[in-house]
Amino acid sequence: MSVYRISRNIESSIIEFIQSELSSAGWTNITVEKTFSRIYGIPVETFQKQAAICVRLEDTQHQQAEIGETSTNRFPLVLIDIFATSDGQRLDLKDFLVQIFKKGLPYFEYQTSGNTITSRIQNGRIRVTKIDDVPVSFGVDKSSLEVHDRYRHLLTLETSLGRVEG
Amino acid sequence: MPLKIKFFGSEGFKEINEFIEKHDKSIRASLKSLGDKTAEEMKNIISSSKVRPQAGEPTDLEDNINVEHFPDKGWGVGDINQLNEKAKYWRAVNFGSKHLVGTETHGHFEPGDPKPNPEEFRKGRLKKGFYKIRIQNEIPAMNYIQKTVNFLRRQLLNLKFGERQ
Numbered sequence: 001m002s003v004y005r006i007s008r009n010i011e012s013s014i015i016e017f018i019q020s021e022l023s024s025a026g027w028t029n030i031t032v033e034k035t036f037s038r039i040y041g042i043p044v045e046t047f048q049k050q051a052a053i054c055v056r057l058e059d060t061q062h063q064q065a066e067i068g069e070t071s072t073n074r075f076p077l078v079l080i081d082i083f084a085t086s087d088g089q090r091l092d093l094k095d096f097l098v099q100i101f102k103k104g105l106p107y108f109e110y111q112t113s114g115n116t117i118t119s120r121i122q123n124g125r126i127r128v129t130k131i132d133d134v135p136v137s138f139g140v141d142k143s144s145l146e147v148h149d150r151y152r153h154l155l156t157l158e159t160s161l162g163r164v165e166g
Numbered sequence: 167m168p169l170k171i172k173f174f175g176s177e178g179f180k181e182i183n184e185f186i187e188k189h190d191k192s193i194r195a196s197l198k199s200l201g202d203k204t205a206e207e208m209k210n211i212i213s214s215s216k217v218r219p220q221a222g223e224p225t226d227l228e229d230n231i232n233v234e235h236f237p238d239k240g241w242g243v244g245d246i247n248q249l250n251e252k253a254k255y256w257r258a259v260n261f262g263s264k265h266l267v268g269t270e271t272h273g274h275f276e277p278g279d280p281k282p283n284p285e286e287f288r289k290g291r292l293k294k295g296f297y298k299i300r301i302q303n304e305i306p307a308m309n310y311i312q313k314t315v316n317f318l319r320r321q322l323l324n325l326k327f328g329e330r331q
Binding site: 056059077132136137138139146149154156158 | 250257258261262263264265267303304306307309312313315316319320
């Protein structure tokens with residue numbers, strides 16, 4: 001039995017949240033993945049409107065909470081890449097995600113056994129303090145791009161757990 | 167991004183104006199130096215994110231990330247026209263891309279064995295040569311722009327002027 005540390009908890013909580021919200025809102029054929037290289041192995045099919053979302057927790061800044069103390073506030077940067085099948089789907093999907101992230105999301109602590117998550121307990125919420133919302137452009141004609149790279153969008157989330165770490 | 171200046175207590179417009187005049191030069195100096203720091207940070211992010219040996223290799227992307235100061239208007243990092251001309255791949259490196267996968271070129275990895283050898287993984291760099299090579303892996307997203315913007319926001323939040331902020 002082992003437990004995820006905070007960064008993996010945040011990443012997994014976000015993935016679970018997106019999957020759950022997509023399902024509740026009736027989105028189908030959207031795969032949520034956390035490894036960038038695996039995205040290109042997922043078929044993105046225009047005909048079936050099968051899109052993919054990649055969630056990555058990148059740099060984290062730890063800022064001293066009080067002068068003279070070692071406790072810190074954690075500010076993880078989360079990057080969410082959308083690989084859509086059309087411009088319309090790209091815009092709808094990114095607006096949907098922005099809408100659900102505005103309210104923040106539950107933060108879970110996961111316990112695992114081997115490669116399987118055995119349990120999770122909610123311990124607070126992940127606050128989204130800033131969202132950057134930009135289309136990914138490679139500066140060339142889209143038809144010359146590989147299908148995964150044609151209709152991409154990038155959301156950058158500044159997040160916080162809203163608590164001091166000792 | 168707007169710069170917010172907070173005042174606490176019961177200052178009137180006269181006191182606020184005096185504060186701004188008093189700290190105007192230091193605010194401008196701090197913001198100007200932040201431009202240089204931001205460009206340096208972006209270069210550091212790029213160089214520290216590279217996984218293959220870099221000694222003696224060209225650094226076109228880092229070399230073409232400059233800060234440009236505009237009198238009374240602030241500054242900007244990274245001239246898109248210059249990058250398009252001298253480091254055309256800047257978007258692919260930032261966002262990640264699969265556009266080269268499947269294409270073929272002629273070359274070899276150096277240093278390293280000409281034949282595939284798992285022990286030499288990521289130890290060499292592709293050079294022009296005689297062996298036909300088919301590119302199999304996508305360019306991973308470095309997101310140096312997003313990471314630099316995050317750095318800049320944190321720096322702006324930490325700027326302090328005057329005694330009460």
